[in-house]
């Protein structure tokens with residue numbers, strides 16, 4: 001049933017049953033693309049786990065990864081030990097193989113945002129589902145891994161964005177991420193209303209946005225490189241202790257600045273196909289904007305992440321980041 005659920009969701013077919021048994025618990029469908037798995041009994045190290053994918057509809061590797069996790073659970077290859085909410089975000093965009101239909105869903109996860117349309121309505125539905133899920137399973141620690149793939153190549157193909165927030169990320173999270181073969185970490189410097197930020201900001205969750213390689217269509221993803229990531233998801237769903245590695249195998253970056261697109265006449269002054277984290281030396285002209293003027297790198301060299309000149313006006317066209325020196329003593 002669980003793997004059928006993925007196929008039905010992709011095809012837009014309603015599921016035949018809204019709930020049913022599993023070898024180690026039961027499942028409940030709360031809505032299109034929203035599936036909850038409830039363990040018969042809690043394992044040794046349980047969290048209230050949210051695993052989401054396809055917040056951008058063309059990012060298919062995470063959907064395949066969650067499909068493998070569901071297949072393992074369904075086949076009884078692993079026992080559920082934590083409640084797990086599995087979410088497929090932008091269903092119309094997923095069916096059309098597009099990043100979004102009208103607007104980027106991953107900037108709309110803010111309570112009280114009064115926008116209308118496909119993506120704002122979906123954001124409201126998902127926020128309500130998260131609120132109810134975390135509430136149902138309090139006082140289990142909340143955890144949210146929002147799984148993406150990046151538009152371009154990256155000097156670090158597998159990295160996480162740590163949302164900005166007042167609550168600290170637990171030290172074990174860094175060790176588990178290193179154990180899952182994550183190569184870099186990007187600390188956000190301010191609120192950015194993404195799905196993972198929602199869980200951290202409103203629920204104090206251990207939360208990250210994962211970038212797991214590069215965008216590709218279904219069937220063209222290299223899932224072998226994501227085996228350690230699948231093992232992390234399976235350990236969390238089973239409430240087992242995940243594989244851990246020293247976090248200093250990862251490179252840590254901090255966001256210094258953002259380039260915002262402020263007018264129609266906006267250009268990035270470098271080849272947009274450069275890999276994420278490419279460094280630019282002091283004095284490099286990075287962007288021109290009719291409203292904001294020219295943007296040059298100051299004294300400190302800057303690495304560029306997520307450049308995209310075609311964003312909507314008022315949206316972010318690139319993140320500018322620097323490596324965090326000596327971060328280990330501070331973070332761990």
Ligand SMILES: [Zn+2]
Pocket residue numbers: 055056059148149150
């Ligand atoms: Zn994405």
